[in-house]
Amino acid sequence: MTSRRDLFRLAGVAGSALAGATVARSALAALPEPVIETSAETRPPLMPSAGRPYKPVVTLNGWTLPFRMRDGVKEFHLVAEPVVRELAPGFKANLWGYNGQSPGPTIEVVEGDKVRIFVTNRLPEITSVHWHGQRLPNGMDGVTGLNQPGIPSGKTYVYEFTARRPGTFMYHPHADEMVQMAMGMMGFWVTHPRNPHPLIDEVDRDFCFLLNSFDIDPGSFTPKIMTMLDFNIWAWNSRVYPAIDPLVVGYRDKVRIRVGNLTMTNHPIHLHGHEFLITGTDGGPTPKSTRFYEVTTDIAVGQMRQIEFLADEEGDWAFHCHKSHHTMNAMGHDVPTMIGVDQRDVAAKINRLIPDYMAMGEAGMEEMAEMEMPLPDNTIPMMTGYGPFGAVGMGGMFSAVKVRRGQKAHDYSDPGWFQHPAGTVAFEYDGTPPAAQRQPMKSTGSKTEQLVNVKRKPHSGGHHL
Amino acid sequence: MTRGCRHRMSGFRYRLAAGVVLLGLVGCQTVSVEEELTSLNRRMGPLPAALQASESASLAQDAQPRVAELLAAPLTQTGAVELVLIHSPAWQAMLSSGLASINEAQQAGRLSNPVFAYERMRSVDERELARMLSVGVLDILLWPQRRAQATALSEAARWQLADNAIKEITSVRNAWVSAVAAEQRLGYARDVLLSAEASAELARRMQAAGNFNRLAQIRQQLFESQARAELAAAEQERLARRESLIRHLGLDERQAAELRLPDTLPGLPAERITPERIAERVLTDRVDVALAEARFQAAARGEGLTRVTSLIDLEYTRRRDTVTQASGDVERISGGEWEIVLPIFDLGELRRGAASRRAIAAANDLQATLRAASSHLRESYAQYRNSLAVAELYLREVIPLRKQASEETLLRYNAMLIGVFELLADAREQRNLVMQSISAQEQFWLAEAGLQAAMLGQPVQGSVWRAGAATVSSEPGH
Numbered sequence: 023m024t025s026r027r028d029l030f031r032l033a034g035v036a037g038s039a040l041a042g043a044t045v046a047r048s049a050l051a052a053l054p055e056p057v058i059e060t061s062a063e064t065r066p067p068l069m070p071s072a073g074r075p076y077k078p079v080v081t082l083n084g085w086t087l088p089f090r091m092r093d094g095v096k097e098f099h100l101v102a103e104p105v106v107r108e109l110a111p112g113f114k115a116n117l118w119g120y121n122g123q124s125p126g127p128t129i130e131v132v133e134g135d136k137v138r139i140f141v142t143n144r145l146p147e148i149t150s151v152h153w154h155g156q157r158l159p160n161g162m163d164g165v166t167g168l169n170q171p172g173i174p175s176g177k178t179y180v181y182e183f184t185a186r187r188p189g190t191f192m193y194h195p196h197a198d199e200m201v202q203m204a205m206g207m208m209g210f211w212v213t214h215p216r217n218p219h220p221l222i223d224e225v226d227r228d229f230c231f232l233l234n235s236f237d238i239d240p241g242s243f244t245p246k247i248m249t250m251l252d253f254n255i256w257a258w259n260s261r262v263y264p265a266i267d268p269l270v271v272g273y274r275d276k277v278r279i280r281v282g283n284l285t286m287t288n289h290p291i292h293l294h295g296h297e298f299l300i301t302g303t304d305g306g307p308t309p310k311s312t313r314f315y316e317v318t319t320d321i322a323v324g325q326m327r328q329i330e331f332l333a334d335e336e337g338d339w340a341f342h343c344h345k346s347h348h349t350m351n352a353m354g355h356d357v358p359t360m361i362g363v364d365q366r367d368v369a370a371k372i373n374r375l376i377p378d379y380m381a382m383g384e385a386g387m388e389e390m391a392e393m394e395m396p397l398p399d400n401t402i403p404m405m406t407g408y409g410p411f412g413a414v415g416m417g418g419m420f421s422a423v424k425v426r427r428g429q430k431a432h433d434y435s436d437p438g439w440f441q442h443p444a445g446t447v448a449f450e451y452d453g454t455p456p457a458a459q460r461q462p463m464k465s466t467g468s469k470t471e472q473l474v475n476v477k478r479k480p481h482s483g484g485h486h487l
Numbered sequence: 488m489t490r491g492c493r494h495r496m497s498g499f500r501y502r503l504a505a506g507v508v509l510l511g512l513v514g515c516q517t518v519s520v521e522e523e524l525t526s527l528n529r530r531m532g533p534l535p536a537a538l539q540a541s542e543s544a545s546l547a548q549d550a551q552p553r554v555a556e557l558l559a560a561p562l563t564q565t566g567a568v569e570l571v572l573i574h575s576p577a578w579q580a581m582l583s584s585g586l587a588s589i590n591e592a593q594q595a596g597r598l599s600n601p602v603f604a605y606e607r608m609r610s611v612d613e614r615e616l617a618r619m620l621s622v623g624v625l626d627i628l629l630w631p632q633r634r635a636q637a638t639a640l641s642e643a644a645r646w647q648l649a650d651n652a653i654k655e656i657t658s659v660r661n662a663w664v665s666a667v668a669a670e671q672r673l674g675y676a677r678d679v680l681l682s683a684e685a686s687a688e689l690a691r692r693m694q695a696a697g698n699f700n701r702l703a704q705i706r707q708q709l710f711e712s713q714a715r716a717e718l719a720a721a722e723q724e725r726l727a728r729r730e731s732l733i734r735h736l737g738l739d740e741r742q743a744a745e746l747r748l749p750d751t752l753p754g755l756p757a758e759r760i761t762p763e764r765i766a767e768r769v770l771t772d773r774v775d776v777a778l779a780e781a782r783f784q785a786a787a788r789g790e791g792l793t794r795v796t797s798l799i800d801l802e803y804t805r806r807r808d809t810v811t812q813a814s815g816d817v818e819r820i821s822g823g824e825w826e827i828v829l830p831i832f833d834l835g836e837l838r839r840g841a842a843s844r845r846a847i848a849a850a851n852d853l854q855a856t857l858r859a860a861s862s863h864l865r866e867s868y869a870q871y872r873n874s875l876a877v878a879e880l881y882l883r884e885v886i887p888l889r890k891q892a893s894e895e896t897l898l899r900y901n902a903m904l905i906g907v908f909e910l911l912a913d914a915r916e917q918r919n920l921v922m923q924s925i926s927a928q929e930q931f932w933l934a935e936a937g938l939q940a941a942m943l944g945q946p947v948q949g950s951v952w953r954a955g956a957a958t959v960s961s962e963p964g965h
């Protein structure tokens with residue numbers, strides 16, 4: 023049920039050549055054919071087919087949405103729909119996304135471009151798209167009820183505005199957003215500068231991804247949408263380690279990584295082996311005077327950080343959220359600490375009841391990373407992944423920046439593990455370690471200690487039931 | 488035990504002699520024990536062993552090899568019934584007192600013996616010798632009626648014996664079911680304790696390592712205490728059920744020690760008792776109906792007799808005196824004497840009233856039994872069907888699901904989603920559910936024995952249905 027006004031709009035889109043009797047048909051024909059992505063692989067950068075040239079970005083485990091030019095307007099077609107996203111091999115999720123995947127495709131335009139985005143709603147409820155961070159007419163801002171009616175199921179709405187400001191943006195629904203974002207609806211937007219910009223450097227590699235989180239009960243497929251804080255899947259572009267692709271760069275490449283946070287908590291994103299500058303936020307490029315070197319940047323909820331560095335150290339450099347629980351996959355937060363608890367004889371007893379039981383955790387949990395035990399269906403181990411030196415024992419928001427000599431400019435394929443020059447890997451000391459000199463701590467009888475003692479109840483005597 | 492049937496005539500040539508012979512023949516109508524047992528067997532339906540009344544030591548001796556054979560292997564339910572039939576003194580006591588009751592009932596069909604009196608008197612001049620033979624004339628006149636009543640009474644005694652026998656066999660079957668179930672549950676109660684012990688031990692070590700506080704450790708220890716108490720209860724239950732079975736079987740101490748039971752209750756029967764089979768049962772085949780019927784017959788005949796006996800009694804005495812005078816003369820006097828009770832003070836209406844009311848009561852009892860019979864059957868059948876449905880639900884659905892839940896729980900443990908304490912709690916819950924399942928199987932076998940008895944006409948009083956066993960509780964995992 024297309025309204026009269028919609029028809030006029032679509033007719034306008036299709037051009038004035040369309041005449042009366044064929045309006046409805048031509049209006050449909052005027053919609054750009056939606057492009058659907060079926061894989062969770064990182065697609066190579068999409069070189070612009072028309073319009074002003076720019077250097078495209080690489081979306082980590084994602085892709086850029088092709089556009090078509092019509093009468094000087096860049097047209098995109100986003101389809102909001104249920105999708106099945108592979109979060110990692112053997113671990114799929116029933117999500118909502120755009121054009122076959124969650125997150126949706128990255129939209130790349132150039133500063134000053136006239137942009138028209140068709141949004142078709144194939145969800146069972148209304149949706150809308152908010153263009154996070156953009157300067158645009160208020161009626162294009164996408165807040166359901168406030169700026170526009172919700173897009174009903176089965177309908178296509180059109181957003182039109184000019185990309186006024188270069189920078190890094192996001193898009194996500196502003197209709198039932200708690201549910202729709204918990205289900206994975208979000209996407210990336212990059213507006214490239216029209217002309218060389220004093221605060222926006224040209225780079226050799228330009229990566230982007232969104233931080234997102236889900237609460238998927240191990241063994242199930244659909245996120246629990248009511249979860250507010252206790253998420254168990256910490257993802258980059260709806261992907262978890264070890265299934266997040268490495269960020270492959272050439273030696274001495276200038277690298278930009280744009281990271282947006284659409285989770286419910288902050289993430290201190292940390293890069294090994296290099297210092298980076300924050301060259302931009304969702305507010306635009308940062309003034310040079312504010313830039314200083316860091317190795318970790320905390321990205322708050324709803325924020326965007328754009329970091330830049332010179333990849334001048336070869337190797338496989340870890341790149342991850344510094345909250346160590348965020349570099350794990352699903353785990354039980356109530357699992358008791360078993361460190362220092364001898365379980366062997368008790369385990370034998372338990373085995374009489376549960377033959378497949380294995381004692382774990384006596385010496386920490388690294389053994390988990392190496393154990394391959396049957397897990398619930400559709401579940402990725404809490405600690406997993408292998409490197410050239412054995413188990414990595416990670417999950418969630420973890421990947422690596424692989425810096426290689428001779429990596430060709432447009433080659434993003436995984437070069438394999440770093441070949442370390444001789445004598446540059448930590449090695450085992452083969453002499454006898456000297457006896458540890460340890461000084462036992464003496465009670466100082468300090469005032470604080472006395473205070474604490476006074477407050478403590480005597481442990482012995484007077485047991486009451 | 489055929490009773491000797493020779494009545495000495497003693498050479499008296501009384502005209503009543505013919506009557507005495509007749510009476511002797513009447514006495515010979517006593518049915519033999521073998522015939523009584525065959526009749527009982529017929530009334531009770533097929534039994535795993537022939538009924539035998541062991542009134543001699545040799546019979547008990549003969550059964551010993553079979554008893555030993557039955558006790559050598561885990562005792563089946565059929566084996567338990569057979570053991571009762573050939574071995575249990577309580578059963579033999581029940582059988583003998585039943586046969587005694589039949590004899591006593593038959594006794595009512597006998598005529599009272601004639602009374603012979605001999606009198607010798609001596610005075611100064613004469614010696615008198617008097618011989619009197621008295622016979623209850625009314626007794627003889629009413630003999631056919633009395634015999635009919637005795638037949639009805641002994642029939643009632645036979646049905647009463649059958650009723651007792653079915654009751655006993657049903658309770659031995661039940662005792663066997665409960666003993667096996669209690670034995671089976673005990674194993675799982677031991678598992679529960681094993682799991683709780685492991686939890687408590689780990690918790691103690693956790694506290695020693697500083698990983699648990701006192702409260703967390705105490706919680707686990709309490710599980711262990713609880714499991715220990717539950718195991719003690721299960722052990723007592725097993726012992727009590729086993730001893731009850733041992734008493735039913737009448738085992739001596741050595742045999743009791745030998746007694747072994749199967750590890751599990753039998754699987755649910757493939758062939759089900761259908762409502763059609765229930766409907767086939769003729770009401771009059773039922774023990775309770777037959778017993779009420781026989782009692783009614785006896786009461787009705789009793790009433791008829793009382794109508795006469797409450798009013799009159801008639802006795803005839805034939806007398807023959809020989810008087811020898813001192814002179815040596817012998818005078819012979821003979822004659823008869825009639826004795827009649829005069830209904831002057833007691834017209835017998837109370838006795839007649841009582842007899843008539845007994846007959847009415849018996850008639851109503853019969854009516855009530857007839858009407859209750861189908862209701863009992865319906866209830867027993869419903870219990871059978873429902874307990875079967877619940878037992879099947881446990882076997883086909885609940886236990887496999889619970890097993891899957893435990894498998895999933897282990898997977899969750901493997902995936903570090905839950906800890907070992909939850910895993911052990913799950914193991915306990917699983918065992919508890921298995922115990923519930925065993926109770927459901929037990930319930931079914933009790934209902935099955937109840938239905939078998941009800942079909943024979945020995946309705947189980949009250950319900951064997953225990954609400955607890957029909958409840959599927961405990962949520963798997965956490």
Ligand SMILES: [Cu+2]
Nearest residue numbers: 289343345348
């Ligand atoms: Cu994080």
